[in-house]
Amino acid sequence: MADTLQFNLVSPERSLASMQVTEVQIPGSDGDMTAMADHAPTITTLRPGVLKVSGPEGASEYVVTGGFAEIGDGGISVLAENAVAKADMDQATLKGMIDAATDTFAKAQEAKSDGVDAAAKTLADTVAIGDALGISVN
């Protein structure tokens, strides 16, 4: 059996998962990365996307938006501002996320701030979650 590592998924409101896993696929802001045991210590920010975990206890998926992942000696900690188990994800939740991202984008455009590109990317990423999960908001 492959080596396992400790995986923690926490959001500000609660801790969602804490278990031994073999691999974690993280939606990093510069692209997806898969971390397994003995990965080099890395800190990456997250883009809105799907986090995939697989381990001896089976595979699970979470939708995360914003935050960061820390891969260290002790395992992986994912600190997501907002994390929802894939099973709990539905049209309404996704719509809420997309609306929030659209709102931020609109505000950034209005203010003509530097955040326009970042907001546009967040919006696109959030919409892409729907495709990844096969949920349509329309």
Added chain:
Amino acid sequence: MANLKDLKNRIQSVKNTRKITKAMQMVAAAKLRRAQEAAEQSRPYTERFNAVMAGLAASVGGSDTAPKLLSGTGSDATHLLVVMTSERGLCGGFNTNIAKKARAHADSLLAAGKTVKILTVGKKGRDSMKREFGQYYVGHVDLSDVKRLGYSDAQGIASDVLTRFDAGEFDVATLFYAKFVNVVTQIPTGQQIIPAAFETEEGAEAATLYDYEPSEEAILADLLPRGVATAIFSALLENAASEQGSRMSAMDNATRNAGDMIDKLTIQYNRSRQAVITNELIEIISGAEAL
């Protein structure tokens, strides 16, 4: 005798008050447990977050390109005080203590010739801060409709604060809230959130060399605003627990006081009833003797 009836009414009314305070105490106890659980559950996030931020801040903090949220604007002429209090009263000295702490801070800043701006969260603090520092008052965040504190509430406050910061409205932001120790002790605390101050833990954390993706600066720029929201969120949760704890002990005291009062009134009632009886007996006996 009318006096007896008055006393009886009085006792009944105190008994009713005691029932109310007792109920409030029990409600506060239940809410306290919930608030403590919420605070407990947010702790892993806050701890990891601060540990990572401390590491990042230590490695980037010294450079000239460090974000303003970390290094400050270079002056400390204008201070924003974010005063967090409860939406409801009847919680002992909770709101007064926070307001007192904020007031002392504001006074010392004003004495040092700084400009002070005040943002309040929670109705009770708004009333008392507005009364005294009306001209410095810049805004209020209303949470009276919020049943269960969520991270999005903290994000709302944070974005308000950050917008003001970006607009150059202030240089330093300090958060005022009550730190929950236990049911009888809540410590009013002032915590500086902008520029961010992270407690650097010596040793273990510095030992690991991380790869950063994207760059350290980019991560820091992304995470600092979130750090403000995280600090506000944990302060909100602490405050909520403190409020309920404070209300619980206040109501406990009130219940006990009501009990004492009932005892006293009952003794007084019994005495005056006895006096009436004795009086009547004397009248009867002396009437019989006169015959």
